[in-house]
């Protein structure tokens with residue numbers, strides 16, 4: 079368990095400042111303190127087209143349902159005179175989401191659905207709803223980087239709990255923090271398809287986590303963007319299925335239809351929706367009307383079940399191919415999880431390998447990219463230094479083994495130097 083102040087104590091209460099002489103603009107304090115890391119720069123290089131990338135959590139482009147979606151868009155544009163107008167959140171889409179949530183074991187009502195411009199916006203809206211400047215949050219030691227970004231403007235005190243590779247978040251540590259007086263604005267959790275760990279939260283832990291939220295009256299933000307991408311027959315239900323008051327659910331169409339649609343949703347207590355609507359208004363006014371209506375048409379035409387089946391079966395093949403290649407090419411002592419859902423493998427190399435150093439060689443000499451484990455820790459935290467996150471959904475089957483071979487060569491080069 080760690081307690082980390084995201085803002086050094088010496089800067090804790092600096093008033094808005096006159097910029098130092100060499101700076102032209104007086105930027106907001108949190109932006110001035112926010113730094114682009116060398117890792118960020120490396121990842122820019124990793125995004126170049128000649129680089130084989132296991133870095134981002136992107137869907138396989140060849141599985142986008144472009145034809146069916148084109149039909150949906152055309153239909154909406156022909157039939158719906160308001161498809162290009164601003165408008166209130168589209169009720170038919172909310173109703174279809176209520177139905178979709180049944181697949182996550184969740185019962186909810188249209189009045190609890192809040193449409194967003196993607197899950198990242200959902201996280202950002204919830205941070206603004208719940209978190210005060212220099213408030214507290216509880217997250218796992220190794221957590222989704224977009225959550226760090228969403229809370230950064232509040233310069234919060236970040237309390238962390240560790241996670242087990244097989245069963246997920248350590249809920250006993252969480253209990254000790256809460257019983258010890260922590261009063262976070264929220265607990266951030268991913269119950270399935272965890273980014274970056276790939277782990278699914280054990281059932282007993284799900285129940286304990288929700289009990290703790292209830293008894294300490296702390297909301298859980300459940301990020302479930304990968305919840306519908308499952309490789310097992312009996313998918314566990316989302317945390318939101320266990321409590322409709324203390325679990326705020328965040329979902330998205332990004333991973334199941336396409337991220338460019340920039341459309342997602344939240345399931346929250348109905349009484350919070352008017353306040354969320356104010357924050358959404360000041361953020362981007364409206365979720366793209368055309369996307370809302372075209373997604374509704376696409377779902378209504380009944381295309382999603384086949385799309386989900388195609389994604390699940392192809393991604394499972396790719397996951398297994400990547401694991402097979404790791405077994406073949408990586409050194410003894412390397413460990414990885416076998417994810418039951420989601421799009422990431424979490425790989426831990428034998429102690430002593432720093433995966434930030436590995437990334438440099440991998441990108442510059444072998445033209446292959448991944449994200450080093452350290453990127454998922456809170457600033458200054460060295461947890462997961464010898465781990466790396468590999469996405470197995472974006473690269474075609476043919477390129478997966480090639481990429482893993484290149485990475486193993488980079489690892490050998492690192493050991494020689």
Ligand SMILES: Cc1ncc(COP(=O)(O)O)c(C=O)c1O
Nearest residue numbers: 135196197198222273303330332
């Ligand atoms: C865990 C997690 N949450 C949220 C998002 C953002 O999703 P969206 O495209 O819906 O904003 C991502 C995207 O990679 C993600 O991995």
